[in-house]
Amino acid sequence: MIPNVLTVAGSDSGGGAGIQADLKTMLALGVHGMSVVTAVTAQNSLGVQGAWELPVEAVRAQYRSVVDDIGVQAVKTGMLASAELVEAVAELLAGTDSPAVVDPVGVSKHGDSLLAASALDSVRTKLLPVATVATPNLDEVAQLTGVRVESEEQLRRAAAAVLAYGPRWVLIKGGHLPGDAVDLLTDGSEEHWLRAPRHDNRHTHGTGCTLASAIASQLAKGWSVPEAVTAAKEYVTGAVAAGFALGGGIGPVDHGWEFRTGS
Numbered sequence: 001m002i003p004n005v006l007t008v009a010g011s012d013s014g015g016g017a018g019i020q021a022d023l024k025t026m027l028a029l030g031v032h033g034m035s036v037v038t039a040v041t042a043q044n045s046l047g048v049q050g051a052w053e054l055p056v057e058a059v060r061a062q063y064r065s066v067v068d069d070i071g072v073q074a075v076k077t078g079m080l081a082s083a084e085l086v087e088a089v090a091e092l093l094a095g096t097d098s099p100a101v102v103d104p105v106g107v108s109k110h111g112d113s114l115l116a117a118s119a120l121d122s123v124r125t126k127l128l129p130v131a132t133v134a135t136p137n138l139d140e141v142a143q144l145t146g147v148r149v150e151s152e153e154q155l156r157r158a159a160a161a162v163l164a165y166g167p168r169w170v171l172i173k174g175g176h177l178p179g180d181a182v183d184l185l186t187d188g189s190e191e192h193w194l195r196a197p198r199h200d201n202r203h204t205h206g207t208g209c210t211l212a213s214a215i216a217s218q219l220a221k222g223w224s225v226p227e228a229v230t231a232a233k234e235y236v237t238g239a240v241a242a243g244f245a246l247g248g249g250i251g252p253v254d255h256g257w258e259f260r261t262g263s
């Protein structure tokens, strides 16, 4: 049986992040990808030129269509845009037994806001508590908890601050620190440090979406959280290494890198 994985996220017209990155990742990792679109962005390698969120009924209806008939073995959330959508999605996730990977997307790589400031409290109190794994980057950690991380040693403090909101596991992504690309996965008792060489490649659009979808894909296969995150980190590292130029700005990671190198 091919596991079904659902992404609840925004559309990136440029195809590097959001729903498009999620579905490509799911195909590459051998699961059936499905989508609930929360917002549509006009976006390319230079930034986000516009964003329109969908009505909350449209989001609920897409979710019900997928879950009630097809069923899902894991869910991933990305751009949720507003407090209303964050709360609606949190309520839907609270009603499922499937593992949920929550990527609390706040700002795009170019600095464009993808989440209203008024939604932060709903992320903290409604969405994080229903996450199996939350995957904030360092800017999102600072926005959500006030903890600023400037070195690897401070990742532990950031993880504790996010865990206090109730996700079962947190993966703090240290991709924005200098040096190796180091992430910390913990549930408060176990700690797993995931370290990969930093690839000197500016074409990293969509790294966070890709990592979170890869985790959801492996969880859908029945893997444990540490196994799923370890495999997802290997996949995203390969995708960053193979990231390619597109348009005049920051290009995407290569979701198909394993097919192209034959490895």
Ligand SMILES: Nc1ncnc2c1ncn2[C@@H]1O[C@H](COP(=O)(O)OP(=O)(O)OP(=O)(O)O)[C@@H](O)[C@H]1O
Pocket (backbone or CB within 6 Å): 017, 107, 108, 109, 136, 137, 138, 173, 174, 175, 176, 181, 182, 183, 196, 197, 198, 199, 200, 201, 204, 205, 206, 207, 208, 209, 210, 211, 233, 236, 237, 240
């Ligand atoms: N240059 C790089 N080389 C190798 N791995 C990287 C690089 N940049 C980021 N990563 C890894 O990619 C994953 C995503 O981390 P990052 O901190 O970039 O997330 P993000 O900021 O949410 O991504 P996004 O750009 O999609 O918003 C992490 O595992 C991180 O360590």
Ligand SMILES: Cc1ncc(COP(=O)(O)O)c(N)n1
Pocket (backbone or CB within 6 Å): 009, 010, 011, 012, 017, 018, 019, 041, 043, 078, 079, 105, 107, 108, 109, 110, 114, 204, 205, 206, 207, 208, 209
């Ligand atoms: C629809 C959507 N979702 C998420 C991101 C974050 O990705 P990045 O930080 O690489 O721009 C994005 N740019 N667009």
